[in-house]
Amino acid sequence: MNTSQTLNTLFSPKSIAILGASNTAGKSGAVPIALLLEAGYAGKIYPVNPRQDTVYGLPCHASLGDIEDAIDLVIIAVPASHVLAALEKSRPGQIANAVIFTSGFAEVGDAGVQLQQQLQAFARERRIRLLGPNCLGFINVRQNTYATFSPAPFNGRLPAGDVGMVTQSGAFGAYAYCLARERHLGLSFWISTGNESDLDVADCIQWLVDDPDTSIIMAYIEGCKDGDKLKRALSAANLAGKPVVVTKIGRTHSGAQAAASHTAALAGDDVVYDALFKQYGVIRAYTIDEFFNIGQALSKWPGRPANQNLAIISISGGVGALMADEADENRLSLPAPPEEVKARLLARIPFAGANNPVDVTGHALTDLSILLDTSRDLLGTGNYGALAIFLAAAGSSETLWPYLQELVHVLHAEHPHIPLTISALLPDERKNVLQTNGAMVFADPSVAIRTLSRIMLHRPAMTPGQNDERPHVSLPEGSGALNEADSLSVLKKAGIPVTPFAVANSASEAQTIARQWNSPAVMKIVSADILHKSDAGGVKLGICGEQAVLHAYDDILSSVQSQMPQAKIDGVLVAPMCNGGVECIMGVHRDPVFGPVVMFGLGGIFVEILKDVSFRLAPFGRDEALSMIHEIRATALLSGARGRGPADIPALADTLVALSRLAYDQRDQIESIDINPILALPERQGVLALDGLIIRNRIA
Structure with a gap:
């Protein structure tokens, strides 16, 4: 089925039936009806419960089949053992989609797996799309569609915005809803996928890519069962210019085990996910706070900053230095202001620090125009992609507050696309005022710098290079390992130089x-x-x-x-015997979810002890290969160090590309490839594989 077309009726339904509807406040069959009515949902609502005549004042139906109309969405809130029987009472073609709150399916063991498989088979036969089971549902914020049993919206609704959020965890989803509300972060959609018996996180990302009201996508991922589908969704987001921010759990062995036991998801090997995110332009967040900081910053400043130059203004020289260290560690540049800008500041504060960071000292708090004038001077040069201001506790000053509002208002009006952060201690209501007017406010200036770095360094993913003339390579018949001679012969045919x-x-x-x-x-x-x-x-x-x-x-x-x-x-x-050059290692292993993954690193102790390697999913082009090479910590040895000339990095990149294409073209035949060592010869002399091992897939 074409997901982007069929999901229109799921996420924008004109009619909703609630199976297991209840008048008891707080029950999963009552919450969505109460929320829909309270929010003013414009579509039709059909409570279904054979033991009730009315629910929340609406006529109640004994079964789905008793409803005369076709139904865009059925919300299911009955025990797992009753779900299929209740759905079977509908007429063929009557139901388009179902959201299944009910737990007790694949997440609980073999019996639940069988129930889920029966449900899937029925849904396929009737062409019903399923969200869940064991999910918290979804919210279409703009259309007031609350297909969820989370009570979080009763404590306050979210503003409509351009951020689409999808989560594989219902508990995290409810928590994220509350955090978004506290931050006044506007959402377009909020979606929980649960067991993913049909629709998974990749389907939802693809839907959000196609949604015109969504500009930013935030996703909480525990695992993936269809790597190709997720890659297609992330690629579509990249091509559409919609940044994707992901928090992926399971980064450690214990974390991965917890993910699997929680949702029956496959957490997978984290280095593969990390490679996926790098390759497809995804911004990975490692904490919940970072997840929301990045998502909110991207929503506030959707255009990519013009450059990676940061201007810092501080009333404290020491904190300015701390912020500069943070900027340097996060690969942001701090170019000094032009001489005329320095001169104007020093004419007003002779003891100011006029370089970048700019230290306006505490004197700026006695002459409140200095801060605004200096900010305008810096941004007016066009040299800076973002501005970070540190005000310490002065941000809560009653005298400063009107001026601080004016500062944010003027800077945002004059430079709406340049990110502006204010680091100060402010009450929540004042913090929200400044954030509504165009800034982001942080208590910790280091967090402000890290957030700016994530959006300033974000760039679109590189597209794989095309090569229609690449050689066709076939492997000897059979399974298991090839001997070294046959392995080297295959590598040579694939365009990899061998000894x-x-x-x-x-x-x-x-x-x-x-x-x-x-x-x-x-x-x-x-x-x-x-x-x-x-x-x-x-x-x-x-x-x-x-x-x-x-x-x-x-x-x-x-x-x-x-x-x-x-x-x-x-x-x-x-x-x-071959001497000279730098020993490297290249390899391929076939990930069960994402297919062939290519590894690169320096040979010897750099692999065995330091594990200084990088990964990418095959296939990829030359730019990605170069990024892969420069990613390792020991890349200076290839660029030339301690009197040695540079190695032939372009040839090394071309070899990685050839290896990635071989691995991808033969992904059904190759289990792994090991080229160790491969010698990176001096500049313009190429590379040479000295040893190679190819292992074919085992025949079942």
Whole structure:
């Protein structure tokens, strides 16, 4: 089904039936009716309960089939064992969508899984779209559609806005609703997906991408079962220019286990999610406070800042320095103001700090025009993408308050697209006034800087490079590991440079091969049964001279046959020793949700000890590969360090692209690829894979 079309009637229903309707305030069958009536929902409401004549003054129906009209949405609030039977009383084609509050399905074990599968089968047969079960429902804020049993809206409604929020956790969803209300953050939609028997978080993100009233998407994710669908939704958001902010739990082993036990979701490997978010332009928030700070900032300033330059004005030199440190750690620039701007400030406060951060000192509080004039001077240069102001406790001053309102009003009117933060201690009502008028207010100036950095550094995702001429590569038939010679041959066909080599089946043949190169030889056992060749005595390095080659060949076979007598031997690989360059590692593993994931890092201790690696989902283009390379902490070794020249980074990026395309094209055949080491040679000399291992998918 085309989700974006079929969900119109779900999220903007003109008629709603409540199955399990109740007159008892607080019950899940009563809350949505009370909310709909109180909010002034304009559509038709049909309570359904065979034991009631009226519910909240509305005529009550004994079953869905007793309702003559077609129904856009059925809200289900009856026990799990009664859900399917109640739905079966509807007429074919009568119901378009259902929101299922009821728990007791897949999240409780095998019996619940069977109930959920039966429900799914019936819904598919009747072409009914399902949200839930075990979900808190949704709210369409603009149309006053409260298809939820959360009591949170009774304590205050949200303003309509441009932020669409979707969460896999109902409890978090209710909490997030309250936080959004406290912050006066306007929402377009609020959606809880629960067990995701049909519609999942990716469907809802896609719906919000297509919704003209939604500009920002905030998502709380515990896991994903359809990686391709989530990638398509995030890609659509990126193409539509709608930023996505995500909080993803399960970053640690214990966190992942908690997620799985809570919702039967697959939390997955967090490094894969992290790669997904980086690759698709998603802003990841690591705390709830950060989640809302970023979402609110994006809603307030939807256009991307013109640059990554930040201006800081402080009444405290020390706090200004603290904010500068935070800006530097978060990759924001602090260019000094032009000389004429400095001169104007110093003419008024000779002891001011005129660089950036600008220290207007406490004197600015006695001459209230200084703060506004300095702010206007800085922003008027066009050099700064955002402005952060620190006022300490002076923000609560009765004398300063009218001026502070004027400051925010004027700056927002003159520069509506430039983010402005005020760090000060303010009562909630005054904080809300300033935020309504165009600023964001923080008690902690470091949090202000971190929030600004997330929106200032956010850029659209890179699109995978296209290459219609890439080589077609096929793998040898079978499953399991390929031997090293076959692995290197496949890599070479895929456009990955590999070391020259040949396979010898006798000592004399090894001698003949070694004569080809005017360098010492490397000799390695060739066997798909031996993945760790060194452990079996199957590797000899730096072999010089024909007699040494002869002895090395015999030693390798003798050692391997002694230690692994059952291994099938395909010969001995002979290759020239390669020195110089920087040893790197590239690899691929097939994630069960998102498919092939490519890894890059520096070889040796950087992988084994520091785990200094980066990841991306295949396929990707050259720009993404370069980003991947520069992401690792030890990238300075590739750029040239301690007197060494730079490595051939462009060739390294091209090799990563080729590896990603091989992994993606053969995603149904390849389980993993390991290229370790791959040598990044000096600038303009390319790269060379010295060892490779491809493992094909096991045949079930």
